[in-house]
Amino acid sequence: MAFSMPMKQIGVKNIGFRVDLMEWSNKMDLIAIANEKGEIIIQRLNWQKVVIFPPPVESVKVKALAWQPGEAVIAAGYSNGKVSLLDIEKEDEIYTFTCESDIKTLNWTKTNILPKVDKKDIDYSTPNDDDYLSPLPNLNSLTSTSRKSEFCSTKSFAKGPPNFLIISLTSGQILISVFGLLPCGTINISDHIIDSQNYEVHDVQMSSNFNEVFVFLTNNGVLELLIFENNILSKYAQPLFNLAIKHGNIVDTMNYINETIQCIIEAWETVLLEMDNKLTKYANSQPEGSISADFLELLMFGYPSEALEQFLVRDLTEKGLKKLGNSIELSYSTIQKLVIKPLHNAATNLIYHLNSIKGLSRNSYSYSALLDIKCAEKATCSAGSFLIKIFELQQTISQSVTDYKTFWCWLYMAIIRLMDENVPDEVSSTSQQDITYLAEFLNSFDDCIFEKEDGGVGKRKFNLERVGQYLEDCDLQTPIKQHDWNNLLSENECLRDSALIFPHHKNQSLIQECNSVKKNITELFQRPNNQIGENFQLKSRIICSALSADPVHTAFISNEVTPSDMLVATTSANDLIYIEIISKNELKSSRLNFMKGPFTQPQFKDLSDMVVRDLKFYNESTMSLLLRGLSEGRSVNYFIQFGMPEWQATCSHHHITKELDLRQSAVMTNCFEFVDVGCFSKPIDGNTCVQIAVSGSRKVASILSDNCRKIRLYEMEVEDEDDEMEPGLNLFTSREMV
Incomplete structure (x- = not known):
């Protein structure tokens, strides 16, 4: 037959630039074309252009393309070692990571044989999280800046069939990750080649049952097929996919947190940094300890020093202060909206995901090779500390709003009087309570001396604005004062050391807490890569033929x-x-x-x-x-x-x-x-x-x-x-x- x-x-289509790679989607009539400029162009069968993904940086080339099976997602490997997962429907990069060397090949694999699950053995580790989680608002609707939110969800990775992304590098390393998100194994080909300086990997694939990895390579002019076997990968396949979905949710949430913090920083830098720099410049020109004295003298007696008067009348001015006050109020409003809902909700969701992983880690039968209980507890604890720091930032913002309104009103009134002008009726009255409050606020200007951990003393940078210190990767210059809860913990050792109570790091900033969460999450998900990678064994070396052609x-x-x-x-x-x-x-x-x-x-x-x-x-x-x-x-x-x-x-x-x-x-x-x-x-x-x-x-x-x-x-x-x-x-x- x-x-x-x-x-x-x-x-027949003529292309303006040289084409390096082209790959058809198995789901839609779409072809991905990589050109010499490093661009990836997605075209329809009728040659309608869908989207163009620019190169991550100039002068890099696309080395490999691979469509995720059954999805509108394509993986791209670049000559600088970067791997990007590109969502065609969202027209955005949804995940990226960088490898140690240039990308050689990218391939997706999937299984066609899914395990049968009995109703009594249903895995309750993957419930519908949306039933318990707070929704994350669109950041574009909450910020007044022109910056467009770059946050993009990775939830699409959990919809398709189980699959792995297999990456081979020019250095000879092979990296395996679930859904392209969770690293779950590394093979170093140099460890299995006698002459590790004279070989080249041509292709790497995985069997449909996840038991074996096939590597085509040239070794001293001979084409060989290496077969690596791994019994953990297939044995823990279902728990690994569950963990990968959790990892995707955490990556998703952390991306949102990073984007929210970036929006907060930009809102703060818009106006508050300008004001802070003006006051800092003035403070640096004055003798140590004189700032609070000058402002208190103006408050109590109504007469400023010569330097303070020049600063208020010439540098700050009435109109400048009024304009700055309005802008600061708007910035604080934006920051409050970003902290109270998006950042708080995201941190709460993060604790939920990490807490569920901590629960999975206690299931030693299914997750002993994939999760470490101590790492899971440490990551959850750091996320709890991050949430506490968010509450602390909320309190600081509320306090700063009150401080600024009272301070600006009084300062505006003082400048008007120094200029011998009439004070408007709406700002002319200052109560005794306001004066007391102002006195305490002004007295803190010179609170610059603090004790170091080694017992020495240091001097803080003068900072009128208390919110900005939380957005820097360094210790707080003015930590929040102790309250009754801290006193209770310090007096009760059993409560202070309890694993059920998240620790409060008084001197750390929000950025430091966030970096600590990232570090602990990285350590948490390092175990699958280490455990599975160590289990890869060379099963067979198949000598195919002496080579007389290049390329293969x-x-x-x-x-x-x-x-x-x-x-x-x-x-x-x-x-x-x-x-x-x-x-x-x-x-x-x-x-x-x-x-x-x-x-x-x-x-x-x-x-x-x-x-x-x-x-x-x-x-x-x-x-x-x-x-x-x-x-x-x-x-x-x-x-x-x-x-x-x-x-x-x-x-x-x-x-x-x-x-x-x-x-x-x-x-x-x-x-x-x-x-x-x-x-x-x-x-x-x-x-x-x-x-x-x-x-x-x-x-x-x-x-x-x-x-x-x-x-x-x-x-x-x-x-x-x-x-x-x-x-x-x-x-x-x-x-x-x-």
């Missing part, structure tokens, strides 16, 4: 029906090797050659030896190849597809051992024995073709040619209509082996 794949050219092209797909894992690689310019892992201890293999021999059928006599330019799996049963050769004395390109069952029929079976040599044992088959001459009857027009991208689920293909600046688009599996078929690409067939 003949295998047929009718296809029709539906467009590879393809991989998991067969859902068999199930099995299928790998193909070029061993020379016109040779391929096929390896199918059919069980834990068995594989089958075959080689395919594109050179004519003495028994080649006469209808191929006009063809010269074919050179493989690129190869891809169209689906589990179809292989796509881009070939170049000579026909009637001229260079031509061919895009052919043939059925995998015909090639698989030539395979020999092998037992997987610690070291397996396929150079002599794998059966060699000539492609002209089962590929129909019709595949080569109509070459592709144009100059040399260099790359293909195919998608069997979307029934599309594309060919890159003409110095990487032209893309030809094809619709696959179309109805065989002669009037609509693209001339020269009407039908490719291959005959079954006899």
Whole structure:
């Protein structure tokens, strides 16, 4: 029975810049194109532009692209080691991290066999969190600045099937992460190669059951396939996915917290920093201890010192003070709104997520290899301290609002009197309570001396504004005063040391507490990477062939029906090797050659030896190849597809051992024995073709040619209509082996 794949050219597009990579989505009719500028352009099949993602920095190149299975998310690896997860629907970067060296390859994998869960064994560790969590408001509606919120949720990662992102680096490291978020294993290839200076990794894939990792590499001129085995990864797969979802929620919440804090800092810097700098400049020009005295003298007797009068009348001025007062009031209002709801809600949600992880850590049967109880408790405790610091900041803001209103009103009245003008009736009265309050407030201006941890003394920077000190990565200059709760803890050791009470770090700023949370969260999620990474063992080293071609092209797909894992690689310019892992201890293999021999059928006599330019799996049963050769004395390109069952029929079976040599044992088959001459009857027009991208689920293909600046688009599996078929690409067939 003949295998047929009718296809029709539906467009030819010239690209302004050289194309480095292209990849079709398996979910939508979208193609991702990476150009020489480092941009990633998402186009529809009709060539409508969807979105352009610029490079993270100038002069970096895109080294790898991979669509997340079943999702509108694409992973991009850059030449500076950065990996970005890009959401096409949101048109935004939703997660990013940086690796130690340049990216070599990116691949997603997924499982097609999900564990059956009995109703009595339902995992209650992943409830619907939205039922318990406070909603996080849109920051753009709460801030008066023109800054656009960059926060983007990662919740889309939990919707699709379980999958891993596998990253290989030019240094030889292989990084594995769940959903591209949670690191869960590292393999260092140099530890498994004798000559660690003379090898190159070409591709890394993972089996559909998560038991094995396949690495194609060149070692001293020989193509090898290394198979790594890990029993923890598959054993703890379901708990690992649960933990990855929790990790995604925490990353999501921390991104929101970072964005909220950034909005608070910008709102504070708008006006308050200007006022603080003016007063600090004045304070630095005065003798130590004179600031409070000068202001108290003005309050009590109505006469300022010469320096203070010059500062008030010339530097501050009546109009400047009034304008500044209004701006400060607006800034405080913005900061209050950002702290009271967004930051508080996010911190509460963070404690919820970390507390649930602390609960998971107590389930030693499912999570002993993934979580450490002490790290979980430490992270939860630091999040609690962060929440306490938010409450403290709220109190400081409320106190500062009262301080400023009273202080500015009195100072405005003082400036008016110094200028011998009439004081407006609405600000002319000052009660005895206000005077007492002002006296205490002004007396704190020179509260600059403090005791260090080592017993010495230091001098604080003069700071009228108390909120700004919480937004710096250093100890507070003016900590909040002790209250009854602190006194109770200091007097009761049993309460002070209780794990149920979050500690209050009196001298730490909000930024310091936030950094502590980040550090502890990083330590919490380091255990899966360490434990699983240490469990990877080299199961088999398969020697495929001596190499005579560069570069090496590879393809991989998991067969859902068999199930099995299928790998193909070029061993020379016109040779391929096929390896199918059919069980834990068995594989089958075959080689395919594109050179004519003495028994080649006469209808191929006009063809010269074919050179493989690129190869891809169209689906589990179809292989796509881009070939170049000579026909009637001229260079031509061919895009052919043939059925995998015909090639698989030539395979020999092998037992997987610690070291397996396929150079002599794998059966060699000539492609002209089962590929129909019709595949080569109509070459592709144009100059040399260099790359293909195919998608069997979307029934599309594309060919890159003409110095990487032209893309030809094809619709696959179309109805065989002669009037609509693209001339020269009407039908490719291959005959079954006899």
